[in-house]
């Protein structure tokens with residue numbers, strides 16, 4: 001029984017110590033891009049209203065620029081002149 005209390009107190013201390021908010025949104029806000037998730041989509045876009053994205057008939061996903069590059073996407077010529 002003592003052991004269970006010890007484990008519980010450890011879990012409690014971990015969860016209390018982990019109060020730092022996960023700043024995913026603040027980070028992706030800086031370099032997030034839009035991609036068209038389709039077999040023909042190879043460009044990432046800076047602007048959600050880009051003409052290239054308007055043609056997209058598939059899902060438009062917001063990802064980080066690093067992730068888009070990793071997925072094989074390159075910069076859109078309209079968005080990145």
Ligand SMILES: [Zn+2]
Pocket residue numbers: 044045046047050051052053076077078079080
């Ligand atoms: Zn574009």
